Amino acid sequence: MSYLVLACTGLDKPEGSIAREVALRLAEEGEAEIVCPVVLNRTPARYKKALADSTLIVVDGCATQCAGKLAAAAKASVADKVMVSDVLKRSGEALAPELRLGPDALELARKIADEIKAAQAAHSAEAQAPDQALGEVEFETPAEFAVVTHDKYEFRIPLTAYFFNANDVWVQVAGGRARVGISDYMQQRLTDITYVDPPKLGAPIEQFDEVGTVESTKANFEVVSPVSGTVVRINEAVTDAPESINEDPYGSWIVELQLTAWDEDRGLLVDGPAYAAEVERKAAEE
Amino acid sequence: MAESTFMGVPRSKIPWAPTIDYDKCDFCMECDEFCPHRVFERREGDMKLVVANPDNCVVFCRACSKTCGPDALSFPDKPATVALIKKLHAEEDQARAEEGEA
Numbered sequence: 311m312s313y314l315v316l317a318c319t320g321l322d323k324p325e326g327s328i329a330r331e332v333a334l335r336l337a338e339e340g341e342a343e344i345v346c347p348v349v350l351n352r353t354p355a356r357y358k359k360a361l362a363d364s365t366l367i368v369v370d371g372c373a374t375q376c377a378g379k380l381a382a383a384a385k386a387s388v389a390d391k392v393m394v395s396d397v398l399k400r401s402g403e404a405l406a407p408e409l410r411l412g413p414d415a416l417e418l419a420r421k422i423a424d425e426i427k428a429a430q431a432a433h434s435a436e437a438q439a440p441d442q443a444l445g446e447v448e449f450e451t452p453a454e455f456a457v458v459t460h461d462k463y464e465f466r467i468p469l470t471a472y473f474f475n476a477n478d479v480w481v482q483v484a485g486g487r488a489r490v491g492i493s494d495y496m497q498q499r500l501t502d503i504t505y506v507d508p509p510k511l512g513a514p515i516e517q518f519d520e521v522g523t524v525e526s527t528k529a530n531f532e533v534v535s536p537v538s539g540t541v542v543r544i545n546e547a548v549t550d551a552p553e554s555i556n557e558d559p560y561g562s563w564i565v566e567l568q569l570t571a572w573d574e575d576r577g578l579l580v581d582g583p584a585y586a587a588e589v590e591r592k593a594a595e596e
Numbered sequence: 597m598a599e600s601t602f603m604g605v606p607r608s609k610i611p612w613a614p615t616i617d618y619d620k621c622d623f624c625m626e627c628d629e630f631c632p633h634r635v636f637e638r639r640e641g642d643m644k645l646v647v648a649n650p651d652n653c654v655v656f657c658r659a660c661s662k663t664c665g666p667d668a669l670s671f672p673d674k675p676a677t678v679a680l681i682k683k684l685h686a687e688e689d690q691a692r693a694e695e696g697e698a
Contacts, residue, residue: 374626374665395667476602477656499632518656518678529630530663534656578603578685595600 313389313430314360315342316350317369318377324405324415325371325394331411331419332369332392332426341427342367347380354384365389367426382504382527390429391507397422444542447485452560456586458495460593465495467586468560473576474585475518477534480560481579483572488537489563490521495589497559500526503552508544508565515539515567517575522564524555537575539567602655605684612677613650614660618643620668627660627669635660655681 317333320326336342345357345366366386370377372395381388397418398405406412411419452468459465472480478496482489497503505525515521521535543566548554555562569575580588600607613635614627623644628636637648655677661669 372665373662373667374624375663477654516675516678518674523662529632530659532657532659532662578682 312340312364313342314345314357314364314366314386315369315426316345316347316366316377316381316386318371319347320371321409323371324407324409324411325398327371327409327411328394328405328415328419328422329369329371329377331416332394332423335419335423336367336426339423339427341423341430347377350380350384357384361386367430368392369394369422369426371395378525382525385504388505389433390426391505392422392426394418394422447487447566449482449484449489449563456582458586458589458593460590460596463498463593465493465498465589465593466560467494467582467589469582469586472560472582473536473579474582474588475534475536475579476588479534479536481536482563483537483569486569486572487542488539488567488569488572490533490535490537490565490567491563492524492531492533492555492559493585493589494559495592496531497555499529500524500531501528501556502526503555506549506552506555506564508549509541511541511544513541515541517571517578521567524552524564533564535567536579537567537569538571539569541565542568600651603681603685604688605681607651607655609684610655610677610681611650612655612672613647613653614658614669614671616645616647617668617670620666621645622666622668624665626663626665630663631660 315333315336317329318326320330333344337344350357361384366381366388368377368381368388368391370393378391405415450471452471454469455466456469457464457466472482474480474493478493480491480493503524503526508522515535515538517535517538519535520532522533524531524533545563548562548564602610628645633652633654635647635649635653636645638644639646658671
């Protein structure tokens with residue numbers, strides 16, 4: 311398995327040094343080829359062909375996301391993103407403030423590199439053997455839309471079969487399962503969507519938890535889950551081609567969940583016509 | 597303009613907005629550049645950035661904190677906020693029902 315890795319170079323905080331170490335490890339183990347962020351920034355043409363031919367793993371130290379922003383500017387197809395500060399937050403570990411890495415920091419870099427390798431291996435195995443155990447549920451294709459016009463924009467909202475939360479996330483429910491995506495209004499506000507970071511399969515989600523993020527050239531959008539449930543499926547057609555959300559926001563579901571509290575969740579959602587009124591209000595306020 | 601609401605609850609009753617940790621903030625202004633809702637405002641003096649319009653913040657949105665390199669932005673506890681909104685939502689429902697009866 312081979313791919314490219316782009317890491318921030320980390321001379322302003324130790325998280326950056328760890329990101330760099332992760333890239334070095336992946337390269338040494340023959341897993342990945344390094345894309346130098348400094349060269350990519352200065353001379354993007356150098357990597358044009360490689361980025362067009364391969365997928366890219368982005369390793370950032372912190373939320374400034376220098377490497378991620380470089381990847382977006384280079385229009386690279388990003389297969390996975392890791393942020394060292396997030397990994398640290400989740401584990402509750404703290405780093406010594408030195409840029410030169412001590413044994414604990416090196417161990418953390420090894421762990422992150424191993425996780426990237428495992429995720430890539432799992433991804434290619436999944437692609438070869440799709441999950442057969444999970445039965446198919448038929449979700450309705452929207453037929454009728456309300457159209458809200460504001461200036462030169464037109465926002466479409468399906469009148470039936472979809473529910474919405476106040477965070478512009480839709481849900482479609484069938485056979486105890488739900489599909490979740492973002493509304494036409496939100497995709498137009500985000501403009502060109504460049505990356506979808508889905509949650510982990512099997513993750514338990516409470517209503518209003520984050521169920522992935524959608525990144526565009528303009529903003530990062532946290533997908534606030536309209537429902538509670540367990541993630542049973544990720545729409546790889548959408549994670550592989552994030553722009554499909556711009557093209558077809560109501561067909562481009564991001565995750566499928568097995569519902570756990572639909573009756574209760576429903577009370578805090580609105581239907582299509584009510585959401586159309588909400589979009590009208592929001593568009594007027596902008 | 598009508599008072600803004602979130603899930604039928606007056607926005608002003610929901611305490612959801614970022615808090616800036618001034619020990620960490622380096623005033624890079626990434627969050628302010630990112631947020632389209634004018635939650636932050638730039639000022640003269642030591643506190644070059646403040647949370648000027650907390651009620652403009654989109655409830656449950658934490659996207660600005662994801663642009664923050666020094667990790668200086670924090671938000672209220674999410675489950676507690678959900679519980680509060682559910683409670684307020686039920687109260688609003690009840691008030692509407694009572695109004696209907698009257």
